[in-house]
Amino acid sequence: CGFVIDGFYYIKVCPLYANFAESFNHKAILDFVKCFIYVCWDDHKFKLKSVGTLVPNMQVKIGENNEILLKGGSITKGYYNNPEENAKAFTEDGFLRTGDAGYIDKEGNLFITERIKELMKTSNGKYIAPQQIEGKVGKDSFIEQIAIIADARKYVSALIVPNYDALAEYAKSLNLKYKNYAELIKNSQIVEFFQKRLQNLQQELASYEQIKKFTLLTTPFSINNDELTPTLKLKRKNIYKNYFREIEAMYA
Numbered sequence: 263c264g265f266v267i268d269g270f271y272y273i274k275v276c277p278l279y280a281n282f283a284e285s286f287n288h289k290a291i292l293d294f295v296k297c298f299i300y301v302c303w304d305d306h307k308f309k310l311k312s313v314g315t316l317v318p319n320m321q322v323k324i325g326e327n328n329e330i331l332l333k334g335g336s337i338t339k340g341y342y343n344n345p346e347e348n349a350k351a352f353t354e355d356g357f358l359r360t361g362d363a364g365y366i367d368k369e370g371n372l373f374i375t376e377r378i379k380e381l382m383k384t385s386n387g388k389y390i391a392p393q394q395i396e397g398k399v400g401k402d403s404f405i406e407q408i409a410i411i412a413d414a415r416k417y418v419s420a421l422i423v424p425n426y427d428a429l430a431e432y433a434k435s436l437n438l439k440y441k442n443y444a445e446l447i448k449n450s451q452i453v454e455f456f457q458k459r460l461q462n463l464q465q466e467l468a469s470y471e472q473i474k475k476f477t478l479l480t481t482p483f484s485i486n487n488d489e490l491t492p493t494l495k496l497k498r499k500n501i502y503k504n505y506f507r508e509i510e511a512m513y514a
Contacts (some may be wrong), residue, residue, distance in 0.1 A: 312371035330364045331357035382413035388470040417474040419512040447478035475512040
């Protein structure tokens with residue numbers, strides 16, 4: 263392993279905690295210890311979007327829900343004198359539960375796809391990684407924002423805010439007439455246009471991960487509407503609340 267360039271920013275990893283805990287016997291100390299180097303990139307090659315390959319003497323395996331499990335010398339032995347917390351943090355064979363979902367490719371590169379707690383479970387029992395789908399679909403030049411809906415639902419749906427500059431140019435090329443954006447996104451040619459784009463964008467996704475229905479919105483998600491965090495992450499609960507009727511209509 264060559265150049266260390268990425269790491270695992272996760273509490274519970276560093277063995278330094280074990281020494282502190284034995285001295286102070288204070289569980290809260292763990293919250294201040296953040297040791298996160300467990301992967302690195304080779305000096306001369308790396309794979310885009312991966313977090314690198316494992317550092318020496320580090321074991322990794324993929325567990326339930328594609329959770330990344332770690333074991334090695336740089337992993338803490340656990341909470342001091344707290345078997346209940348250790349049972350939650352580790353598997354029976356001693357691997358740390360990271361809380362991240364991911365996979366390893368044939369070359370040993372590790373990819374992180376989602377936080378486990380953010381996974382959605384459909385009513386059919388399939389686990390959906392919303393950020394992964396949003397990343398694939400949201401890269402389209404005609405899509406400004408997207409929010410996935412799937413938790414406890416029969417299939418995946420989406421709220422989509424179009425890139426209206428690009429969409430207006432496309433509508434002009436079709437000589438479409440409209441009074442406002444609300445009228446434009448109801449046009450059957452525009453709806454069909456997005457359906458075809460979604461089909462192309464989702465070819466690499468499993469069938470149960472693919473967006474089956476979508477609703478185009480006129481108003482972007484915003485911080486002012488409490489739909490985005492200051493770092494522009496989706497506040498899903500608030501979005502679902504604000505667009506309750508639109509969401510329910512996709513499952514009617």
